[in-house]
Amino acid sequence: MNPKVKAAVIFKDNLQNFFFVLPALSIFCVFYIYPFLNMIFLSFHEWRGIGPMHFTGLQNYKGLMSDHLWWDSIGHAGYITLIALTFQNALAFALALACDREIRMKRFYRVVFFIPPVLSEVVVGLIWNWILNPEMQNGQHIGLLNHLLYTSGFPQLVHNWLGDPKTALTTIAIVHSWKGFGWGFIVLLAGLQTIDKQLYEAAKIDGAGAWKTFTNVIIPMMLPVILVVVILTILGSMQVFVLIIAMVNEGLVNHTDVPVTRIFSAMQNTNRFGYACAEAVIFGMVLIGVSFMAKKLSDKAKQV
Amino acid sequence: MRKLAVWCTCLILLSLTGCSKPPEPSNKIYLWHWMTDRNDTFQKLAQQYKEETGIEVSIQLFAPSDAYSQKIIAAGQSNVLPDIYGILDKKSVVADFIKAGLVLDLTDAMEADGGKWKDSLFDKALADKSFEVGNIYGVKPGIYGVPIDVTNEQLLYNKKLLAKAGIATPPRTYQEFIKDAQILRRVGIIPFVSGWGELWLLDCFASNYAFNIMGEQKVFATFRGEVKYTDPEWIKVFNIFAELHDKGVLMDGIVTKGNKYAEQDFALERAAFAFNGSWCVNVYHDMNPHLDYGVIPPPPMSTEWPLKIWGSAGSSFMVNGNSPNKTKAVAFLKWLTSKEQQVVLSKETNNLPSNKEALLGVSPILRDFATGMDQSTHPNIWPLNEDPSVSEAFDKGIQDIIIGEKTPQQVSEDVQMVKDSQNRHGN
Numbered sequence: 017m018n019p020k021v022k023a024a025v026i027f028k029d030n031l032q033n034f035f036f037v038l039p040a041l042s043i044f045c046v047f048y049i050y051p052f053l054n055m056i057f058l059s060f061h062e063w064r065g066i067g068p069m070h071f072t073g074l075q076n077y078k079g080l081m082s083d084h085l086w087w088d089s090i091g092h093a094g095y096i097t098l099i100a101l102t103f104q105n106a107l108a109f110a111l112a113l114a115c116d117r118e119i120r121m122k123r124f125y126r127v128v129f130f131i132p133p134v135l136s137e138v139v140v141g142l143i144w145n146w147i148l149n150p151e152m153q154n155g156q157h158i159g160l161l162n163h164l165l166y167t168s169g170f171p172q173l174v175h176n177w178l179g180d181p182k183t184a185l186t187t188i189a190i191v192h193s194w195k196g197f198g199w200g201f202i203v204l205l206a207g208l209q210t211i212d213k214q215l216y217e218a219a220k221i222d223g224a225g226a227w228k229t230f231t232n233v234i235i236p237m238m239l240p241v242i243l244v245v246v247i248l249t250i251l252g253s254m255q256v257f258v259l260i261i262a263m264v265n266e267g268l269v270n271h272t273d274v275p276v277t278r279i280f281s282a283m284q285n286t287n288r289f290g291y292a293c294a295e296a297v298i299f300g301m302v303l304i305g306v307s308f309m310a311k312k313l314s315d316k317a318k319q320v
Numbered sequence: 321m322r323k324l325a326v327w328c329t330c331l332i333l334l335s336l337t338g339c340s341k342p343p344e345p346s347n348k349i350y351l352w353h354w355m356t357d358r359n360d361t362f363q364k365l366a367q368q369y370k371e372e373t374g375i376e377v378s379i380q381l382f383a384p385s386d387a388y389s390q391k392i393i394a395a396g397q398s399n400v401l402p403d404i405y406g407i408l409d410k411k412s413v414v415a416d417f418i419k420a421g422l423v424l425d426l427t428d429a430m431e432a433d434g435g436k437w438k439d440s441l442f443d444k445a446l447a448d449k450s451f452e453v454g455n456i457y458g459v460k461p462g463i464y465g466v467p468i469d470v471t472n473e474q475l476l477y478n479k480k481l482l483a484k485a486g487i488a489t490p491p492r493t494y495q496e497f498i499k500d501a502q503i504l505r506r507v508g509i510i511p512f513v514s515g516w517g518e519l520w521l522l523d524c525f526a527s528n529y530a531f532n533i534m535g536e537q538k539v540f541a542t543f544r545g546e547v548k549y550t551d552p553e554w555i556k557v558f559n560i561f562a563e564l565h566d567k568g569v570l571m572d573g574i575v576t577k578g579n580k581y582a583e584q585d586f587a588l589e590r591a592a593f594a595f596n597g598s599w600c601v602n603v604y605h606d607m608n609p610h611l612d613y614g615v616i617p618p619p620p621m622s623t624e625w626p627l628k629i630w631g632s633a634g635s636s637f638m639v640n641g642n643s644p645n646k647t648k649a650v651a652f653l654k655w656l657t658s659k660e661q662q663v664v665l666s667k668e669t670n671n672l673p674s675n676k677e678a679l680l681g682v683s684p685i686l687r688d689f690a691t692g693m694d695q696s697t698h699p700n701i702w703p704l705n706e707d708p709s710v711s712e713a714f715d716k717g718i719q720d721i722i723i724g725e726k727t728p729q730q731v732s733e734d735v736q737m738v739k740d741s742q743n744r745h746g747n
Contacts, residue, residue: 065393066416145581150572153590155508179573181725264576265517269719284386285519286708287413 059293065283069290076294086295089273090302096189096274097253104193105249108200113234115201116208126205133198141262144191150176178264181271188263188272192256199252200245207241208234243314247307254303275299345644348376349652350402354388355635356381357602361668365661373655375648396422403643404653406465406636410708411700414449415457417638418464424639427462429650437654438463444693445470445674447701448633456704465636466653467674469665472631472692473524473597475619479612481509481592490614494529494560494621497593501569504592512564513571513591515579516722519715524630525595525618526718530557531697532620532627543706545743549714549736550729558728560621561721575719587611598689599634602670615688617695631696634671713738 059076061069080086111129115122132140149159157163162174177187211234219229235242257276264272266281273281275295282292353362359381366377380402382388389408395401396417407414407423417423430438430446438446449465451457477490482500485507491497501511516522530539534553541547542554564570571577571591579596586594587607594600595618604611620627637656639649655661662678665671672686673679679690699705706714717731726734 064413064416066396066413066420066422151510151585151590153510158590176572178576179723181723184576265515265578266519268576269716269723269725281712284389285712287410288708 055293055296058290059297061290063289064287065289072290076291077298079291080294080298085270085273086275086278088270089275089278090299092185092272093254093256093274095185096192096256097250099186099189100193100196100249100253101246103190104197105200105245107193108197108245109204111197112201112204112208115205126202129201130198132195135195137195137258138262140191140195141259145178145263148177148187150179179268181268184264184268184272188256188260191263192253192259195259196249196252200249203245203248204238204241207238211237239314239318243311246310246314250306250310251303254299254306275302345648347374347648348378349404349643349645349649350378350380351404351637351652352380352382352388352392352402353406353635353637354381354383354385354408356383358665358669358671361665365656365664369652369655373651375652377652396420399642401640401642403640403645403649404637405640407638411705412457414464415451415455415459418451418459418641421641423464424641424643424646424650425460425462425464426466426639426650429654430463437657440659440675440677441467441657442470442633442674442676442693444631444696444698444701445633445636448698449636449638449700465633465638466657467633467636468653468657468662469634469669469671470631470674470690470693471598471634471672472629472689472696473521473595474615474617474629474689474692476586476594476596476600476613476615478586478589478592479614481589485509485592490616491619494619497619498563498567498569501593502567505568510571510585510591511569512574512593512595513577513582513585514574514595515577515582516574516719517576517578519712521579521595522718523711523715526557526561526714527699528618528627528629529560529621530554532625533557533622535625536628536697540702540704543704545739549739550732555728555732558718558721558731561718562728565722565724570722575722583607586613597634598672598686599670601683601685601689605670613685615685615692617692626695628695628697629692630698631693632698632700633674707739707742709742710735710739 058069060071060073062072062075063069111125115125115129119125135143147160148162149157150162151158157166157174161177165171165173175183177183215233215237216229219233224232254274255276256274257280260267260272260274260277267273267277276299279292279295279299282288282295351362351366353359355362359379362379366379370376382391385408388406392401392405392407393409393413395405399422401422407417414423418425445467446463446465448467450463451459451461453461455461475490481504482488482490485500485504487500487503491500504511514521514525516525527539533556534551538547538553542549542551548554571582571585574582577585582594583596583600583603584607585591586596586600587604589608589611604613617627617629637653639646639653643649656665657675659675659677662673662675663681666673666678666682666686670683670686672690673682679687682690705711713735717726717735720726721728721731
């Protein structure tokens with residue numbers, strides 16, 4: 017074929033393909049790229065949401081560096097993430113392993129374990145507020161947890177779980193893990209089901225026990241899936257927001273602040289949109305950094 | 321292929337033409353609001369208005385109020401506001417909307433016919449969205465909002481629970497209030513609840529006593545930076561919360577409690593006193609129609625200065641300054657705030673009417689709330705407000721005192737530190 021004609025055909029094909037992706041690309045640009053770039057632009061300005069913007073250069077970022085409440089909030093999100101990575105994912109993995117075996121009513125368990133993630137975070141917050149209610153009426157504990165602790169002979173453990181700075185964040189982290197473990201469970205169970213059963217049989221013939229099979233067969237085969245769960249857990253936990261609002265409103269002083277509540281507060285309570293955008297940019301960089309580190313660690317583990 | 325390209329180009333051009341088309345006057349006006357409890361009544365009134373005038377009012381509800389607030393800001397930025405809307409934000413944000421030309425100055429309409437419309441409404445409700453000569457926001461003086469109801473925040477008491485504890489009359493002083501609370505605690509009744517997980521309500525209670533202890537001029541002088549938060553009288557204000565905590569007055573978990581939960585606690589008779597706004601009449605009625613309660617201003621601590629409660633327009637509507645239907649929108653708001661419609665709104669939603677003439681038709685408890693309007697004030701009508709970052713430190717500091725983490729002295733120093741830092745940055 018004549019090279020000129022060939023080039024024209026290729027160009028035509030490319031153009032055609034471009035028109036096919038154009039709608040999706042336009043939507044992506046309008047709803048993702050433009051707001052993202054605009055957010056970076058706004059982070060260099062002082063703006064109250066309406067009216068003129070004032071360019072302030074790096075002033076918002078400079079302010080953020082010395083804002084201890086902001087860095088505390090990142091620490092709080094990190095703590096929630098740590099609990100989710102350990103407690104939530106360990107629970108999800110254990111239950112996925114149990115449901116991967118031939119046990120009775122395993123379909124029922126799969127459905128039950130998947131109920132918390134499909135509930136709205138507001139609903140979960142309301143339910144747990146009732147469970148953790150610290151009040152008493154007519155000598156009876158209103159909250160289910162305190163009632164159970166009291167009636168089962170542990171009155172010394174009765175506590176104001178969300179009203180005490182020592183327990184509030186951990187309580188939120190546990191509720192967050194309770195709500196989130198179902199996702200990990202489903203993904204990990206799906207991963208477990210892709211492992212060829214012959215590998216288990218081969219390990220058994222080689223004399224491997226349950227622990228050896230777990231460490232030498234299941235873990236290596238599941239590493240890519242575990243990585244996905246870890247990254248999703250990090251991203252989901254660092255961005256926890258609705259649950260906190262539903263459980264402690266604007267927060268227990270600053271003990272339950274996380275980055276998203278700080279960003280929201282900067283916009284909603286103090287109308288500092290530029291500062292909020294600077295917080296969002298820094299937070300985005302933290303998330304990218306943490307996810308990148310998780311990926312690197314996982315790649316190293318795969319090589320080992 | 322060529323056809324596809326032509327179609328795509330046409331589509332884009334068509335949508336661009338649609339975007340740039342200027343709005344035209346019509347017989348349909350749009351109103352956006354956030355009041356879930358009033359939506360049915362608004363719809364009914366809109367229907368009635370259409371029958372009377374032929375003008376259709378499309379009432380659109382966007383709840384909750386936080387989401388509504390964000391929607392209004394976004395719509396303001398892109399100039400797609402409806403003909404009538406409300407701004408739920410601080411006065412500085414209202415000022416920004418006005419300066420951007422998004423709010424119509426209603427002064428002339430209010431003062432037409434010898435000021436008949438203006439005079440029919442509560443002054444303090446009108447002041448909420450009005451700007452005085454020489455205001456600090458740099459806004460042209462005038463009236464920019466129409467209050468459709470008024471609200472104030474006071475102390476509610478459960479008559480049955482007080483009687484059960486042998487308390488015959490509600491407290492008249494702060495000292496009596498503490499004494500009554502201790503009696504209630506002794507008989508196993510939780511004395512006091514409020515939604516202090518919502519900082520504004522905590523701020524409201526604190527500022528009531530700040531006005532009472534040091535007078536409003538000293539409060540404003542603090543905002544200007546002329547008085548420090550470490551002043552003994554401010555420490556006295558912080559001490560109130562330490563005392564409320566130490567003497568067992570407050571319900572457990574009050575600092576993380578949303579007002580909806582606090583309302584539930586009072587309505588279900590779990591606490592004898594509550595600090596809440598006049599909208600609670602409707603809420604309590606829905607939760608417990610047999611609740612027997614009364615209302616008083618928070619009992620004063622000092623006799624030196626009057627205790628002022630927060631009270632102003634509960635909800636106000638603005639007319640879009642860029643609307644092609646400005647005249648029709650103003651006419652509708654005038655009709656909505658006339659005596660007849662205000663009586664309907666008040667009866668069906670248990671809110672205080674903004675029209676003074678409509679007060680005769682309201683329930684006794686609402687009338688009691690209405691008497692509080694005489695001693696009311698509101699941040700929106702103050703000559704200046706505290707910096708939001710300082711307010712946040714102030715409110716969170718009070719939470720710190722309530723949970724026993726900090727002393728009033730420590731909190732006063734913390735708040736002053738934030739204030740000093742704001743002053744250094746020239747805010």
